[in-house]
Amino acid sequence: MGFFDKIKSGLTKTKENMTNRLNSVIASFTGENEEFFDEMEELLITSDVGGEASMEAVDQLREVVKKRGLRGADEVRGALKEILVSMLEQNDGLHLTTKPSVILVVGVNGVGKTTTIGKLAMSLGREGKKVLLAAGDTFRAAAAEQLSIWAGRAGAEFVRHEEGSDPAAVVFDSIAAAKARGCDVIIVDTAGRLHNKSNLMNELNKISRVIDRELPEASRETLLVLDATTGQNGLMQAEEFKKFAGLTGIVLTKLDGTAKGGIVFAISNRLGVPVKYVGVGEQADDLIPFDPDEFAEALLS
Ligand SMILES: Nc1nc2c(ncn2[C@@H]2O[C@H](COP(=O)(O)OP(=O)(O)OP(=O)(O)O)[C@@H](O)[C@H]2O)c(=O)[nH]1
Ligand SMILES: [Mg+2]
Known part of the structure; x- marks a missing residue:
């Protein structure tokens, strides 16, 4: 199994919950709409993203949607992914250069x-x-x-x-x-x-x-x-x-x-x-x- 598949199978419970909810909120997106952003924020908070981080993510999403004039679900999914990735610290692995x-x-x-x-x-x-x-x-x-x-x-x-x-x-x-x-x-x-x-x-x-x-x-x-x-x-x-x-x-x-x-x-x-x-x-x-x-x-x- 590749890393991606392992992550996915390890995330089964999260996917059944967070991913399904994300997909249903994303599917409801038809362009700038406060209700959409409110639902997204609530979803993130209840998925343990935390109040502060959820608010920041949704603020960024609102801005990107407006700036790029996004209208469709796939567009907003892509934008959300970019924002989520940018919230995570990059991982360059373990630094183990000396012996020992x-x-x-x-x-x-x-x-x-x-x-x-x-x-x-x-x-x-x-x-x-x-x-x-x-x-x-x-x-x-x-x-x-x-x-x-x-x-x-x-x-x-x-x-x-x-x-x-x-x-x-x-x-x-x-x-x-x-x-x-x-x-x-x-x-x-x-x-x-x-x-x-x-x-x-x-x-x-x-x-x-x-x-x-x-x-x-x-x-x-x-x-x-x-x-x-x-x-x-x-x-x-x-x-x-x-x-x-x-x-x-x-x-x-x-x-x-x-x-x-x-x-x-x-x-x-x-x-x-x-x-x-x-x-x-x-x-x-x-x-x-x-x-x-x-x-x-x-x-x-
Ligand atoms: N499902 C699951 N169980 C895990 C995972 N990592 C550890 N466990 C289980 O969690 C339990 C506690 O793991 P330990 O490694 O003993 O935890 P510890 O931090 O060393 O605990 P102490 O020595 O008591 O401080 C064990 O039953 C592990 O098998 C994981 O990623 N997933
Ligand atoms: Mg131990």
Whole structure:
């Protein structure tokens, strides 16, 4: 299955809801008409695009319709697609140029961090990279178990300490092991206890300082994993993490489980951080590099 088909099948619920409604509003378009714009705005808001972003999108659409004198449904669909794409941050993928590079994966509990790491390890492994998984979630022994299963599947190196030990020490040892074993990429799993517990942010800071000290020149990605089904709530978490952890990208998981794919636009609008991957299932190849153009196309087709 190509990326476009995977996006489309991952978006089944969203398509049944948002796409169908979009198509029926678009079909009602016969030229400049306030009712049309009102319906479009309401549709976007109820699809999780967010109030501010929806209003901006509809303002732009109104302007384009007027300026180009658009009359037909296909014309307005094309214009809407352009606007939606322009709202999304461009995604130029992961920057992993040094050996080793580091991917730090953060997010609240249950969003899909460990699963995403497993999928990433598989995909980087397929590109021929030697990957090391660092079990920085020492909060529960089961977290390291889960990660070790993925490491086995992906043929990745794996470093863990005992339950309750210091995650920064796991990262320290992982870096030493990655250097010794000639690994290309270290992916660090972290605990996901609630963001309003300042100890989580302190822990992330400490991990970050160890990476700065031990690998000052290394390429580093800090990916925030967000669960698409939590909608606007996820955005508040994201702002907190952005403040404390300096994000380079978002991984939006469980897009297969929501009818409100519009959350992708709200993320770009509110955070200005690119969505780098979307998760559309629990299997190894259910992680798709995000492409704004294909995403908008899938929503509108
Ligand atoms: N449908 C679907 N399920 C997913 C996706 N990504 C992860 N999951 C499921 O979500 C659940 C939680 O995933 P984990 O990877 O354990 O989440 P986590 O963030 O590591 O959780 P903690 O370690 O408890 O903080 C698991 O049942 C995963 O299989 C996805 O893209 N789609
Ligand atoms: Mg986990």
